[in-house]
Amino acid sequence: MAPVTGKAFDFPILKRVFSFVKPYRKTFYITVGLTLTIAAISPLRPWLTQITLDKYVTSSNTEMLLWMTLLMGGVLLLQSALQFYYNYLTNLLGQFVVKDLRVKLYSHILNFRLKYFDQTPIGTLVTREISDMETIADIFSDGLLMIIGDIVTLLVIIVFMFFTDWRLTLISLSTIPVLIVATRIFQNKIKKTFNDVRTQVARLNTFVQEHITGMRIVQMFNREEEEMNRFDKINIEHRNANIRSVWYYSIFFPVVEILSAISIGLIVWWGAHGVIKGIDSFGNLVAFIMYINLLFRPIRELADKFNTLQMGMVSSERIFKILDQHSGFVNEGKNNAENIKGNIVFKNVWFSYSDESEWVLKDVSFEVTAGSTVAFVGSTGAGKTTIINLLNRFYEIKKGTILLDGIDLKEYELSSLRSKIGLVLQDVFLFSDTIANNISLNNPGISMQQIKEGSKRVGADSFIENLPGTYDFNVQERGSMLSMGQRQLISFIRAYVYNPKILILDEATSSIDSESEELIIKATKVLTQNRTSLVIAHRLATIQNADKIIVLDHGEIKETG
Numbered sequence: 072m073a074p075v076t077g078k079a080f081d082f083p084i085l086k087r088v089f090s091f092v093k094p095y096r097k098t099f100y101i102t103v104g105l106t107l108t109i110a111a112i113s114p115l116r117p118w119l120t121q122i123t124l125d126k127y128v129t130s131s132n133t134e135m136l137l138w139m140t141l142l143m144g145g146v147l148l149l150q151s152a153l154q155f156y157y158n159y160l161t162n163l164l165g166q167f168v169v170k171d172l173r174v175k176l177y178s179h180i181l182n183f184r185l186k187y188f189d190q191t192p193i194g195t196l197v198t199r200e201i202s203d204m205e206t207i208a209d210i211f212s213d214g215l216l217m218i219i220g221d222i223v224t225l226l227v228i229i230v231f232m233f234f235t236d237w238r239l240t241l242i243s244l245s246t247i248p249v250l251i252v253a254t255r256i257f258q259n260k261i262k263k264t265f266n267d268v269r270t271q272v273a274r275l276n277t278f279v280q281e282h283i284t285g286m287r288i289v290q291m292f293n294r295e296e297e298e299m300n301r302f303d304k305i306n307i308e309h310r311n312a313n314i315r316s317v318w319y320y321s322i323f324f325p326v327v328e329i330l331s332a333i334s335i336g337l338i339v340w341w342g343a344h345g346v347i348k349g350i351d352s353f354g355n356l357v358a359f360i361m362y363i364n365l366l367f368r369p370i371r372e373l374a375d376k377f378n379t380l381q382m383g384m385v386s387s388e389r390i391f392k393i394l395d396q397h398s399g400f401v402n403e404g405k406n407n408a409e410n411i412k413g414n415i416v417f418k419n420v421w422f423s424y425s426d427e428s429e430w431v432l433k434d435v436s437f438e439v440t441a442g443s444t445v446a447f448v449g450s451t452g453a454g455k456t457t458i459i460n461l462l463n464r465f466y467e468i469k470k471g472t473i474l475l476d477g478i479d480l481k482e483y484e485l486s487s488l489r490s491k492i493g494l495v496l497q498d499v500f501l502f503s504d505t506i507a508n509n510i511s512l513n514n515p516g517i518s519m520q521q522i523k524e525g526s527k528r529v530g531a532d533s534f535i536e537n538l539p540g541t542y543d544f545n546v547q548e549r550g551s552m553l554s555m556g557q558r559q560l561i562s563f564i565r566a567y568v569y570n571p572k573i574l575i576l577d578e579a580t581s582s583i584d585s586e587s588e589e590l591i592i593k594a595t596k597v598l599t600q601n602r603t604s605l606v607i608a609h610r611l612a613t614i615q616n617a618d619k620i621i622v623l624d625h626g627e628i629k630e631t632g
Contacts, residue, residue, distance in 0.1 A: 084387050089209060091168045092304075098164050105157040106216055110223035112150060116233040117361035119143050121235070124354035158212070165211035169204045176200060179394055185465045186424070187396070194277025199393055202272055205388035210383035218376050221369035232362050239359050242337050243366070246330040250370060257323040259376055264316040265382050268293040271309040279304055324371065331367040335360055392564065408487040411476050412441040413572045413603030415462065421473035422457060431457050434471075441476075444604040444616065449623035455607045457626075459575050461604070463492055493571030493598075499558040501550030506535060507542040509550070510565050517568050525567040529594040531560040556590070563594045574604045 092099050122516040123139040177200060232240040282289060282298055289298050342356035415438065422432040432454045439445045447455045453543070460466050461473060464480060482490070501509045510525070511517040522542065526532040534557055538544040550558045566574060576595065596616070600602075606617060622630040 084384055084391065085215070087391060088168070088172075088207065088383075088387050091171050092164065095164055095167050096169070098167075100162055102160045102164060102216055104156060105153055105160070106220040107223060109150065110220050110227055112146065112153075113224050113361070113365060114228050115146050116143055116150075117358040117365065118231060118235075119146065120361060121352075121354035121358035123292070124357055125352045126354075127324070129353075141515060143455070154394075155480050161216055162208070162212045165208035168211065169208045172207065173200060173204050176394060177391055179396075183396070184467075185460070189424070192277040192281070192467050194275075194280040195273050197280060198273040198276045199390055202276070203269075203389055206269075206386040207383050207390070210387075211381050213376055214380035214383050214623075216371065216551065221286065221373055221376065224369050225366065228362055228366050232366075235358065236355055239338060239342060239355065242341050243359060243363055243391055245333050245337065246334050247370075248522070250327065250330050251368075253326050255325065255374065257319055260319045261316055261323075261375075261378050262381055264312060264319065265378055266311070266385060267312040268316060268627075269382065269385060271305070271312045274305055275309050278302060315400055318630060327367060327371040331363060331371075334363050338363065402479055404483045404485065404488070406478055406483045406487075407552075408483050408491045408572075411491055413439075413571050414441040415439040415478050415573070415603065415605075416472075416474040416477075417458070418472040420461070420473060421469045422461060423469060424464065424466070431626050432461075432468075435626070435628055437621055437628060437631065438602055438621075439605065441603050442601060443618040444456060444599050444606060445619045445621060446606045446608065446617035447621050447623060448608070451622040452625075452627040455623055456577060459494070459577055459605065462573075462575070463489060463494065464578070466594075485538065490569070491572040493566035493569055493574045494577070495559070495562045495575065495576045499555075499562045501546050501553070501558055501561060503545065503548045504540070505543045506561065509546060509561055512565070514569075521568050522564070525564045527562060528597050529563045529567055530590050531564055531594075532555075534560070559591055560594065563591065563598060567598060572602065574602045576604070576606045 119139060119142060120165070123136065123143075127135040127139060165263075165282075179197065180200075196473050229240070229244075232243065278301070282302070289295060338356065338359050342359065417437050420432055420435045421430060423430050424432075435454070435458070437445075447458065449455055457466075457552050461468055462480070464485060468540075475483065507519060507522055519542070523532065526535055535541055535544075542550070546552050546558075553561070595606075598614075599606075620630075620632055621628055
């Protein structure tokens, strides 16, 4: 993937980022005020040092010398306090913005169609949601406001320097053109390496996420060494990208220090002659050395802060690109599915996942009367699971119509529709949480009494009661602490407590032992009672009680009976 170059000041993107500051306007205005205040008082200590040396040290005025020392100490304490408060507020503001933007992005991703996740690596989305978000926080803590503060500080210091001695000022600034050129070269080089680093981070996240999730397959086929070699290559590219950025920093900062030392040397050489000849004062000389240190510090950091801002722009652009994706469902339906009976009709439905030349369903038509059980059989790839995906509106059909109780499926409000469809899949996904929470999915409307009642009805209460902690037992990631049959029973309880009007069983007994199958067949009878049920299965025992069997082959209905 080619790196995104971006711009340090991409105003449309910056404007969108700062639109999230609106709820925290008060904090933002305080930070702006602190920025200007810190910049305004930055030249005070050199100026006070000059006055002290020229007026009170030379005249041996110890009383005023004490007062000036206390005054400079007070200015230093004030600067430190303001800087602390400023750093705290900028970081606080950045975290507030990131929190709101992260919630907005995650909410947006939740509404994407499954097709988007089919085409987008999960690791990339994780990078956008976590790593790129933290980079946006840097826009506030180390980016725009810091740049503004440094620029204002530079202007104030230069004005003070010209006001004090224009000749020494011109000598001090003689190395600035060289510094500007060096800074520009550094900024361009480091910009490319930072973009490369972000790209390699996304690659690394994607690889690690996929291979840890698929570790069972890696170990099953003895691919540990090969996958380790692939990981090592990606990791080396990530390391090299970081080393390139370290290399440029290692060159740039010594260059700045050398130019700063040259400026100080020129000031000392010129100023010393002036002091000897009585043209300049010793206070002026010391003050200008302090001014140079104050001048070069923000110049040295500006390049770094510009790149921080630019990387924030790159991350923002990537995040807004996802937010601008219209991959969510158009939920134009207004009908509530609360009182549906469950009569389903497919009329001449055509569907393909990508290219329309590769149809998965071809002119499919059938009817499932309310309260009946219809079984779908056929070889792998016949289109059985696709029918389920379309009924849940995980994907949209290309041609034809799907009716529910005589109303087009698109006319139903999406969340209302899905709340009335219970889905039990072959590959049961359980979260790293308790059994009770995996059944209710943390729905406060489902009580523990309902969960226990559902477990008893499905026939899973005996194995749950024997677990440590019973319903509070943590099943770990993807339910790894349970057997395949036990996970399947949990999904049956989940479907039961949500009390759907339409039940879909997708090969629910294909990967379990005979004992679990017997329990699940009994659970199936409980679940399908008085519900419209669609059953996909390879085993005859699962479909022997079906009212109708539909045979699919290569996306077409071959037999019905």
